[in-house]
Amino acid sequence: MSDLLRIFTGFNTQFVHPWALLALLAIPVLAWMRGDRGGAPAVEFSSTDLLRSLGRSAESKAGNFLTGLYFLGLASLIVALARPQGGRTTTQAQASGIDIMMLLDVSGSMLTEDYFLDGQRTNRLAAVTSVTKKFIEARPNDRLGLIAFASRPYLVSPLTLDHDWLLQNVDRVRIGQVEDGTAIGSAIAAGLNRLKDPSSKSKVLILLTDGVNNCGKVAPETAAQAAKALGVRLYAIGAGTNGTAPVPVYEPNTETPRLDAYGKPMYYEVHVEFDEAQLKRVAQVAGGHFYRAVDLQSMQAIFSEIDKLEKSTVHYKKTQEFTDLYPWFLTAGLALVSLEMVLAQTAWRRIP
DSSP, rough: OEEEEEEEEEEEEEESSSGGGGGGHHHHHHHHHHHHHHOOOOOOSOOOHHHHHHOOOOHHHHHHHHHHHEEEHHHHHHHHHHEEEEEEEEEEEEEEOOOEEEEEOGGGGOOOOEEEETTTTEEEHHHHHHHHHHHTTTTSSSSEEEEESSSSSEEEEEEEEEEEHHHHHTTTTTTSSOOEEEEEEEHHHHHHTOOOOOOOSSEEEEESSSSSSSSSSSSSHHHHHHHHTTEEEEEEEEEEEEEEEEEEEEESSSSSBBBBSSSSOEEEEEEOOOHHHHHHHHHHHHHOEEESSSHHHHHHHHHHHHHHHHHOOEEEEEEEEEOOHHHHHHHHHHHHHHHHHHHHHTTOOOOO
């Protein structure tokens, strides 16, 4: 799969002969010399008191204006000599990315609180979604999608490069939106159905579950064989612990935990089943790996390992288009110098 991910454009300026700009340093020196020395006297007087009394401030201001025009025009001519060019630099980032469909278990057992997030006890779904979002943010070059499943799978997001939109949909995933159960085989089949693009160079399924396949119309092994035939790798992640685990008691028909007399959430211990052997077989058949995430740290490490195994490549192409700007500075410089000469000999002519 090749997708045009980004196009960066920016206006740039460069000089063909930048060394010519050093001549600009001479302008302050010339201005100082001209002001310090002044013009050559046309007529010598024994005393200038009479002429000083005849002087007008307007003439002084006019002289300063003309001097400014002259040096501004000179500066423009020097910039023109440096031959400035302006244009746009365009960088295209073309990614040979990976199509990744994530299959997220949202059965009732995902409410089991055997994880800790930021020092607080949290359920499996919250832990899984927090790590999943970081994984999405770390893969900007890939198309990612999400399928949630319990007794049957349903599409949360198709494959997309709009990861902000995908993250918003991850936050909307809830338990109880479909009937309870764990249809692992059907979820894998639904994920394969979303990985049909023949132009994709690499296709991956990431299965996150905490239970045993107990419903659905497709057996996990059958779905794994289909993945192998289609060239799709499957990484299976088993979330949570085996045996008993705490599950919060909720108020009827709500997501509000019931509190005890001390204001603390109430829990009850449940037996959690987990078919690790089946998930290992499924992952092995589909050319992937099985991982066990007993806590948040191990789950983060698993996603980091998958991130390293499934690397996408990005190729950058940079193009530049520049246009000469020196005619503008040359024209401005000649115009300013010419205006200074005309005004000095006409309207603001100084008579000794």
